[in-house]
Structures are given as C-alpha cells and as structure tokens.
C-alpha cells in the first residue's frame with residue numbers, strides 16, 4: 523500500500539499565531555523571482571518576503587530607496603507564480619505609504635490584487651499606526667518592521683544596530699506595542715540587541731521575525747542572496763551564509779568560457795545530427811549555386 527504525504531497547507535495568519543503559541547520557530551526568506559520562489563517552496567519554508575532589498579541585491583542600487591511600486595509588483599507576480607504554500611508578503615517601497623493613508627491603502631491593495639501577495643510589510647513604529655490600522659481595516663494583513671528600517675538609512679546615519687541604549691530600546695518596545703495594537707499580524711525586528719528582541723517577543727502576542735535580532739525571536743528571515751553567498755558587495759554581521767553561489771557561478775562561467783574557446787563545448791551530445799542522404803541532397807542543391815555565385819548577396823547578378 524502506498525502512503526502519500528498529505529499536501530502541504532498554506533501558511534496563514536492563524537498558522538503563524540499557532541506556531542508562536544506552540545513555540546515552533548517560523549521560517550521566512552526573501553525571494554524576488556520565479557526560481558528563488560520555487561526553491562523556497564520546495565524547501566517548505568513558512569513565509570516569503572518579496573523585500574524591497576531587491577533594489578540592492580537584484581537591481582544593484584546602493585540602498586532600497588529607488589524601488590518603485592511597479593518594480594515590486596513585477597517581482598511579486600513572479601514570486602507568486604513560483605510559490606503556493608508559503609505566506610507571501612510584499613514589501614511597500616519607499617514613498618508608497620508615507621505620504622498619505624489613502625494612498626497607502628491603495629498601494630497595499632495593489633500588492634495583493636496585482637502582485638498576488640497575501641500580506642504586505644511596511645517600516646515604522648508608532649508614527650505608522652494609523653496607516654497600519656487603515657490597511658488592516660480593508661482586510662489586508664500587515665507585517666510591521668522596526669529596529670533598523672533601511673528606508674530611513676539616511677536618517678539613521680547608515681545600516682546600524684538600533685536600540686542599544688536603554689531609552690532607544692524602550693522606544694522600540696513602544697513601537698512594537700503600537701504595531702500590535704494597530705493590527706499587525708507579525709513584526710520584523712531588524713538589527714536589535716538580542717535581549718531586547720527576546721523581551722519584545724516574549725511580551726507580544728503576535729509573532730516576531732528577527733533579522734539580526736538573535737535567537738529569542740519567534741522566527742527568522744534572511745535575504746536570499748546573502749544566505750546563499752550570491753551577493754558580495756557587503757555581508758551584514760547577522761548573516762550566515764549557507765551556500766557559496768558566487769563561487770559556484772564563477773567556476774561554472776570560467777569553465778564555459780574555457781570550453782567555448784577550446785572548442786570542447788559543444789560536444790557531439792549537445793549537437794543535432796542530419797542523415798547522410800539529406801546531407802548529400804543538400805550539397806547537390808547548393809554547390810552548383812555556390813559555384814555560379816547564384817545566391818542572393820553573392821554578387822553574381824550585379
């Protein structure tokens with residue numbers, strides 16, 4: 523008798539809460555395209571974030587500020603085609619939600635309606651509470667993001683750890699409560715001292731997802747390209763590289779170049795054959811014309 527594994531269930535806001543209640547860590551990874559989404563689906567992670575980090579690791583900008591709604595929707599759609607069971611979270615890019623609440627709701631809606639996401643993420647604490655509330659009120663799950671918020675890199679003076687001083691840590695806690703109260707279904711804590719991230723995780727009802735928040739968070743998220751050694755401009759201290767794709771890719775491309783230049787590639791098994799009689803018929807057809815310079819472009823008739 524064959525035993526078939528039950529189909530994997532889609533991660534929802536309820537299953538995230540259940541994981542927190544049962545102290546089961548939540549796994550999240552960023553993805554930006556169909557192949558990365560497929561590999562995360564196959565690895566059975568709980569959540570995918572189509573992060574605006576795509577500006578840095580895919581589009582080559584120095585920060586995330588140039589990413590647009592159209593960029594996000596383009597990449598969200600590709601990810602949604604590749605992953606069905608992880609909860610898909612689309613990042614709200616810089617200036618898509620900060621100017622006015624109505625515009626924020628409309629843009630959040632676009633990430634679901636056009637980008638096929640299940641939820642959105644936005645950066646900020648207490649100052650974003652009304653915006654989060656308005657988005658949640660139209661039925662869109664919101665993941666908050668506090669601590670190091672890359673869209674404020676210029677105000678923060680760089681990609682720096684946040685909440686190291688007692689007053690700053692207390693402000694983080696206030697922001698965390700404000701996000702929970704506004705209706706967030708989960709909260710990303712980025713580059714925060716581990717004991718503060720653990721404290722916040724312990725007191726909140728909603729799950730926290732750490733990135734540089736230490737081991738006390740309810741889940742972890744990393745950037746796909748950082749995790750796989752696929753981005754070498756810089757690697758934050760909180761990243762662990764589980765692969766070295768850049769090395770693998772460089773080796774593969776160097777081998778390809780060498781083999782093309784030495785004519786080792788393509789080998790017969792990469793080529794297509796033709797029957798001898800068709801080859802002979804081809805020569806009978808073309809050789810008289812070649813001799814008479816009778817092909818268009820050969821100049822015989824000029």
Ligand code: KIV
Pocket residue numbers: 552571572573574575576613667710712733743745
């Ligand atoms: O854009 C992103 O990838 C993020 C993560 C760093 C949490 O916001």
